[in-house]
Amino acid sequence: MSDAPEQLYAAREPIFPKRVKGVFRSLKWWIMGIALGIYYLTPWIRWDRGPNLPDQAVLVDMANRRFYFFWIEIWPHEFYFIAGLLIMAGLGLFLFTSAAGRVWCGYACPQTVWTDLFILVERWVEGDRNARLRLHRQDWNGEKIRKRLIKFTLWIMIAVATGGAWVFYFADAPTLLVDLVTGNAHPLAYSTVLVLTLTTFFFGGIAREQICIYACPWPRIQAAMMDEDTITIAYRDWRGEPRGKGKARDDLGDCIDCNACVNVCPMGIDIRDGQQMECITCGLCIDACDEMMDKVGKPRGLIDYLALKDEAYERAGNEKIPVLKHLLRPRTILYVSLWTLVGVALTVALFVRPKVDVTVRPVRNPTYVTLSDGAIRNTYDVGVRNRHGEEWPYYFSLAEDSDMSLVLEGSDKLVLVAPPDTEAKQRVYVIAPPGSDAARTDRTDLRLWVVDGVTGDRTYQETVFNGRGR
Amino acid sequence: MSKKPVEKKEPETTGHEWDGIQEFNNPLPRWWVWVFYLTIIWGLWYSIAYPAWPLIKGATAGYLGYSTRAEVAAEIDRFTAMNGELEAQLASADLNTLEQGSDLHNYAIQSGRATFATFCSQCHGSGAAGNVGYPNLLDNDWLWGGTLEDIQLTLRHGIRSEDDEDTRYSEMPAFGEDYLSDEEIAQVVAYSMSLSPVTKPDADMALVADGATVFADNCTACHMEDGTGDRTQGAPNLTDAIWLYGDTKEAITETVSNGPFGVMPAWSGKLTESQINAVSAYVHQLGGGE
Numbered sequence: 001m002s003d004a005p006e007q008l009y010a011a012r013e014p015i016f017p018k019r020v021k022g023v024f025r026s027l028k029w030w031i032m033g034i035a036l037g038i039y040y041l042t043p044w045i046r047w048d049r050g051p052n053l054p055d056q057a058v059l060v061d062m063a064n065r066r067f068y069f070f071w072i073e074i075w076p077h078e079f080y081f082i083a084g085l086l087i088m089a090g091l092g093l094f095l096f097t098s099a100a101g102r103v104w105c106g107y108a109c110p111q112t113v114w115t116d117l118f119i120l121v122e123r124w125v126e127g128d129r130n131a132r133l134r135l136h137r138q139d140w141n142g143e144k145i146r147k148r149l150i151k152f153t154l155w156i157m158i159a160v161a162t163g164g165a166w167v168f169y170f171a172d173a174p175t176l177l178v179d180l181v182t183g184n185a186h187p188l189a190y191s192t193v194l195v196l197t198l199t200t201f202f203f204g205g206i207a208r209e210q211i212c213i214y215a216c217p218w219p220r221i222q223a224a225m226m227d228e229d230t231i232t233i234a235y236r237d238w239r240g241e242p243r244g245k246g247k248a249r250d251d252l253g254d255c256i257d258c259n260a261c262v263n264v265c266p267m268g269i270d271i272r273d274g275q276q277m278e279c280i281t282c283g284l285c286i287d288a289c290d291e292m293m294d295k296v297g298k299p300r301g302l303i304d305y306l307a308l309k310d311e312a313y314e315r316a317g318n319e320k321i322p323v324l325k326h327l328l329r330p331r332t333i334l335y336v337s338l339w340t341l342v343g344v345a346l347t348v349a350l351f352v353r354p355k356v357d358v359t360v361r362p363v364r365n366p367t368y369v370t371l372s373d374g375a376i377r378n379t380y381d382v383g384v385r386n387r388h389g390e391e392w393p394y395y396f397s398l399a400e401d402s403d404m405s406l407v408l409e410g411s412d413k414l415v416l417v418a419p420p421d422t423e424a425k426q427r428v429y430v431i432a433p434p435g436s437d438a439a440r441t442d443r444t445d446l447r448l449w450v451v452d453g454v455t456g457d458r459t460y461q462e463t464v465f466n467g468r469g470r
Numbered sequence: 471m472s473k474k475p476v477e478k479k480e481p482e483t484t485g486h487e488w489d490g491i492q493e494f495n496n497p498l499p500r501w502w503v504w505v506f507y508l509t510i511i512w513g514l515w516y517s518i519a520y521p522a523w524p525l526i527k528g529a530t531a532g533y534l535g536y537s538t539r540a541e542v543a544a545e546i547d548r549f550t551a552m553n554g555e556l557e558a559q560l561a562s563a564d565l566n567t568l569e570q571g572s573d574l575h576n577y578a579i580q581s582g583r584a585t586f587a588t589f590c591s592q593c594h595g596s597g598a599a600g601n602v603g604y605p606n607l608l609d610n611d612w613l614w615g616g617t618l619e620d621i622q623l624t625l626r627h628g629i630r631s632e633d634d635e636d637t638r639y640s641e642m643p644a645f646g647e648d649y650l651s652d653e654e655i656a657q658v659v660a661y662s663m664s665l666s667p668v669t670k671p672d673a674d675m676a677l678v679a680d681g682a683t684v685f686a687d688n689c690t691a692c693h694m695e696d697g698t699g700d701r702t703q704g705a706p707n708l709t710d711a712i713w714l715y716g717d718t719k720e721a722i723t724e725t726v727s728n729g730p731f732g733v734m735p736a737w738s739g740k741l742t743e744s745q746i747n748a749v750s751a752y753v754h755q756l757g758g759g760e
Contacts, residue, residue: 007495007497008484008495008497008498009497009498009499009500009502009503010497010498010499010500011499011500012499012500012501210499210501214498214499214502363597365595365596365597365599366595366597366599366608369599369606369608369609369757370606370609370668370711370712371609371610371611371711372609372610372611372707372710372711372712373667373710373711374667374668374710374711375711377608377609377757379608379757409755409757410570410755411570427757429757434667434711
């Protein structure tokens with residue numbers, strides 16, 4: 001038995017990421033700007049759909065079970081579109097992970113984006129790394145209280161805006177904003193805003209990297225998708241070591257041990273220890289190191305995007321393998337193909353949606369009814385989905401050469417006027433005259449036609465007619 | 471010059487070792503253990519606040535007094551209150567003027583469907599298609615009439631229902647006991663089968679002709695001379711395709727010989743007025759209402 005360890009639980013080490021400039025930092029700013037822009041502004045885009053339908057471009061209408069996305073309108077029975085999009089999102093993550101490791105974590109994950117934003121605010125208020133460190137270590141005084149107060153206030157404002165923007169996706173944004181401000185909104189809206197405000201504040205301001213390391217399952221799954229061609233961030237220790245400060249570098253590698261890579265890391269790790277669990281591959285250490293290498297006149301890329309394969313290859317004295325060679329391999333090609341396949345299938349499915357959307361369900365309890373004159377009647381529950389914002393007429397008919405007749409329950413006409421934005425239900429009777437083929441046969445195929453009374457678009461549904469069988 | 475060798479630290483272990491296998495110490499974050507303690511505290515609170523500890527009879531009630539049963543009861547009360555107005559309207563509604571598609575009409579149909587499933591489906595079937603001896607309510611053949619009023623009357627007072635004074639009553643004699651000989655019964659059965667479009671007439675035309683005489687002497691008082699029946703006394707139309715007790719020769723012979731005596735209970739007093747109205751409206755729109 002070895003000695004028992006001092007601590008089984010570790011206190012969180014506060015992290016004060018230093019400001020950095022460079023290619024990847026700029027990329028991250030751009031992605032943050034675009035992502036936040038999309039998130040905050042989308043609910044405010046208007047889209048005219050005509051009368052009685054919402055004019056919000058993107059709207060998840062839970063109460064009425066409708067999803068609006070610009071010109072696309074999804075009803076609950078078309079949920080497979082959402083399933084398809086989720087499959088595409090999944091395959092997309094597989095693709096990006098197998099190609100470029102935790103690139104989602106480093107650049108696009110909301111946790112990263114909002115943490116970045118919160119750190120940006122922190123830097124505005126409290127200064128860069130050294131100032132923040134000093135503030136952290138000093139006793140509570142007027143300055144510390146003032147700065148913390150300003151910082152927390154700004155964070156809360158961002159958090160409220162984040163939670164606030166979320167609810168706008170679920171109701172008409174301008175109306176809801178007025179309601180929220182005047183205290184007339186639904187309690188659910190307030191509680192959602194409150195919960196998301198608290199989680200945003202806590203995740204982005206307080207917990208930060210703890211979420212990635214301890215709470216998020218995705219990094220654990222990602223490890224299973226990476227291979228020796230996956231691009232991750234690595235330190236070229238064969239070039240950098242032995243590290244050391246100073247002008248005389250005869251015995252030293254390129255690493256000047258300036259700790260720039262450590263100071264900028266939002267996860268608080270030293271990438272020179274090798275690729276590790278905490279690394280979200282955001283590339284900030286690359287920016288920091290490149291800047292230093294420029295200053296001391298050494299080539300860039302001491303810390304770089306590298307694949308596992310590269311290490312042995314470069315140690316053997318070869319030049320770096322071009323990135324494209326890592327990207328193009330059966331695995332990534334397979335993911336791209338599957339992703340495209342699902343995408344194309346969904347797009348096709350979207351465009352071949354029938355203009356007149358009808359479902360016909362034969363009533364099977366009982367399968368047929370004998371009428372007093374010996375005719376055989378079948379009953380069908382028909383649903384017609386009227387996607388228009390106004391009442392819409394739909395005409396029912398059978399094939400022209402059919403000897404059967406059609407009756408709509410509760411009506412002496414063959415037209416159903418469907419209420420706006422509803423699936424209208426209609427019980428329809430089909431009657432085969434006494435002694436006719438259909439009346440005497442067990443099952444006959446039947447086609448029920450429905451014609452849009454305004455546009456003239458027509459569609460049919462195949463169903464069956466049950467006869468007496470004798 | 472300061473040369474700093476990279477320290478290769480031996481990883482810390484928890485001190486556990488089995489057969490030479492050591493367990494590394496990767497300390498959990500401290501907040502994690504606090505969350506763990508919080509869940510314990512929360513669990514204890516929960517077991518006090520909500521029903522939790524099993525006792526000999528039942529369980530501790532919990533100081534919040536929460537009960538799913540009470541919640542369901544409250545939910546039912548809420549819906550009853552919500553439907554109260556429609557329910558009252560329906561009880562006194564004139565069913566003939568109910569507007570198709572109106573809230574009251576929809577409520578009547580849905581309420582009628584539920585009531586039918588509970589009280590009527592045992593005989594008439596869940597799809598209202600009936601069975602041998604139990605009329606099919608989907609077709610357009612009615613023994614006692616198929617208007618809303620007729621259906622309502624049948625529902626309220628039943629048919630041959632002993633416990634209702636106003637019940638509609640009629641009785642087909644058991645012709646096989648005293649009135650007709652077996653031969654005469656065979657004749658009248660052959661004649662009856664020649665009336666309906668779905669039964670195959672007997673090839674023996676003499677039998678049918680004799681049957682016509684037997685029919686004229688014994689059956690026309692109720693079934694009328696042309697065999698179309700009489701709804702005021704619930705006598706079925708024999709010229710249509712519908713045979714309540716079966717359309718085979720054996721079934722019809724059985725009917726003539728022994729006389730059927732179908733009973734429907736009177737529902738007045740058992741169902742509320744609004745339920746009777748609801749079931750009437752529901753049955754009327756099943757496809758055969760007049």
